[in-house]
Amino acid sequence: MPIKLKEICNQEDKIASGHRACHGCPETIIVRQVLHTITAMGKPVIAACPTGCLEVCTSPYPQTAWRVPWIHNAFENASSTLAAAWSTYKHFVKLGKMEDRDIKFVIFGGDGATYDIGLQFISGVIERGQHILYVCLNNEAYMNTGIQRSGATPLGAWTTTTPVGKVLPGKTEHRKDIVGMFVANGIPYAAQAAPHAWRDLMTKVQKAVSIEGPSYIDVIAPCPRGWRFPMDQTIYMSRLAVDTCMWPLYEVENGKYRITTRPLEKKPVIEYLKAQGRFGHLLLPENKHIADELQRKVDQDWEELQRRAK
Amino acid sequence: MRLKSWKELETGVVILEPGNSVLYRTGTWRTFRPVIDMEKCTHCMFCWLYCPDGSILVKDSKVIGIDYEHCKGCGICAYECPKKVITMIEEVKARTEEAK
Numbered sequence: 001m002p003i004k005l006k007e008i009c010n011q012e013d014k015i016a017s018g019h020r021a022c023h024g025c026p027e028t029i030i031v032r033q034v035l036h037t038i039t040a041m042g043k044p045v046i047a048a049c050p051t052g053c054l055e056v057c058t059s060p061y062p063q064t065a066w067r068v069p070w071i072h073n074a075f076e077n078a079s080s081t082l083a084a085a086w087s088t089y090k091h092f093v094k095l096g097k098m099e100d101r102d103i104k105f106v107i108f109g110g111d112g113a114t115y116d117i118g119l120q121f122i123s124g125v126i127e128r129g130q131h132i133l134y135v136c137l138n139n140e141a142y143m144n145t146g147i148q149r150s151g152a153t154p155l156g157a158w159t160t161t162t163p164v165g166k167v168l169p170g171k172t173e174h175r176k177d178i179v180g181m182f183v184a185n186g187i188p189y190a191a192q193a194a195p196h197a198w199r200d201l202m203t204k205v206q207k208a209v210s211i212e213g214p215s216y217i218d219v220i221a222p223c224p225r226g227w228r229f230p231m232d233q234t235i236y237m238s239r240l241a242v243d244t245c246m247w248p249l250y251e252v253e254n255g256k257y258r259i260t261t262r263p264l265e266k267k268p269v270i271e272y273l274k275a276q277g278r279f280g281h282l283l284l285p286e287n288k289h290i291a292d293e294l295q296r297k298v299d300q301d302w303e304e305l306q307r308r309a310k
Numbered sequence: 311m312r313l314k315s316w317k318e319l320e321t322g323v324v325i326l327e328p329g330n331s332v333l334y335r336t337g338t339w340r341t342f343r344p345v346i347d348m349e350k351c352t353h354c355m356f357c358w359l360y361c362p363d364g365s366i367l368v369k370d371s372k373v374i375g376i377d378y379e380h381c382k383g384c385g386i387c388a389y390e391c392p393k394k395v396i397t398m399i400e401e402v403k404a405r406t407e408e409a410k
């Protein structure tokens with residue numbers, strides 16, 4: 001069933017105001033969209049977070065912003081923790097100790113927790129085929145500890161551990177293709193999404209929680225603080241990421257790739273770079289080759305994606 | 311708010327009041343305040359959808375105002391409003407006006 005804004009806007013927010021995320025934070029926008037979707041489906045949610053901005057900002061003890069049962073565990077093992085909760089729930093249902101309410105188990109993890117530190121535990125959930133949705137809030141760096149580079153940081157980006165100066169021109173490596181890794185891992189459903197494309201995102205969430213088995217949605221999370229752009233442009237930056245094909249919107253169902261939303265007109269990557277302070281140095285003549293390399297990679301990946309999606 | 315002593319804490323330091331973060335007024339973080347021209351609002355709900363702080367107040371599918379107790383003044387609602395009917399005004403000025 002397609003989600004209608006006019007309907008879901010009457011639902012209670014499952015993540016309350018008063019959380020401590022920065023002005024214009026993308027993470028809570030995304031979490032609101034995900035939880036409103038599952039609520040509209042009439043399903044209860046149990047959520048977990050590894051360490052990161054979202055966890056810290058929503059659980060300043062003795063307060064919580066969560067209106068669904070929620071647990072935090074260490075950086076690496078939120079997925080193992082929720083997998084245990086899911087298995088216990090299934091077992092209790094089998095024993096007749098709990099009724100089967102078709103509870104949806106959802107993890108919200110940062111890119112550091114997902115691409116790097118928690119990777120082996122997520123792949124364990126996929127291998128065991130547990131019915132859990134993993135949502136990556138991908139702001140492309142370890143933001144909560146002060147903008148360190150991660151496996152999701154794009155080439156050329158400034159971070160505090162890939163500084164810009166005489167020695168380094170920002171990050172010297174491309175980001176990981178984590179969706180590709182999970183597809184190789186045999187995941188039944190994986191996708192890339194973006195918060196400005198809310199209908200696309202919500203449809204993906206509906207699909208992801210409806211299949212029996214693990215699912216993964218990687219959501220681009222433009223972070224004003226870490227990417228260095230004005231705090232009212234979070235959604236604009238998400239749109240630009242998709243329009244330049246820096247962040248294509250696609251899904252992979254049982255190994256079959258499909259592009260879900262295409263940019264009306266593919267914009268040059270330089271427009272995306274110009275809009276963010278973390279890429280400011282790439283506009284200098286001596287760094288032009290890095291901007292060119294980013295464009296080359298984006299074009300190559302877009303070609304490859306279209307080939308796979310045929 | 312008085313903090314509990316360690317003897318009063320729940321086992322496993324569980325928090326038993328869902329959404330009690332509303333007790334914290336993030337509205338005090340604001341330097342600019344969004345103001346909606348209600349006459350011109352079409353109730354498309356984009357401001358509600360994109361607000362990171364759930365601060366657009368809605369009743370029966372209609373926008374009815376802004377929760378200034380929690381709105382941080384990021385300006386996303388104003389930036390994204392397709393009708394451009396949200397204006398960001400200086401908080402200090404708004405408060406000075408209110409105090410008059």
Ligand SMILES: Cc1ncc(C[n+]2csc(CCOP(=O)(O)OP(=O)(O)O)c2C)c(N)n1
Pocket residue numbers: 051052053054075076109110111112113114117137139141142143144145150
């Ligand atoms: C094992 C471990 N290493 C390091 C840390 C410190 N730490 C806490 S949050 C964080 C950054 C989280 O980055 P990410 O997962 O991308 O989430 P974000 O804050 O960007 O949303 C780090 C490095 C930790 N808590 N545990």
Ligand code: SF4
Pocket residue numbers: 020021022023024025026027053054057139143144223224225226
């Ligand atoms: S650093 Fe970025 S992701 Fe973290 S709370 Fe601030 S805006 Fe949100």
Ligand code: SF4
Pocket residue numbers: 346350351352353354355356357358373390391392393394395396
């Ligand atoms: S985005 Fe603008 S027109 Fe749409 S509901 Fe909000 S204020 Fe009204």
Ligand code: SF4
Pocket residue numbers: 024344360361362363364365366376380381382383384385386387388
């Ligand atoms: S200024 Fe930001 S926090 Fe305030 S209502 Fe608009 S989007 Fe929400």
Ligand SMILES: [Mg+2]
Pocket residue numbers: 110111112137138139140141142143144
């Ligand atoms: Mg991050």
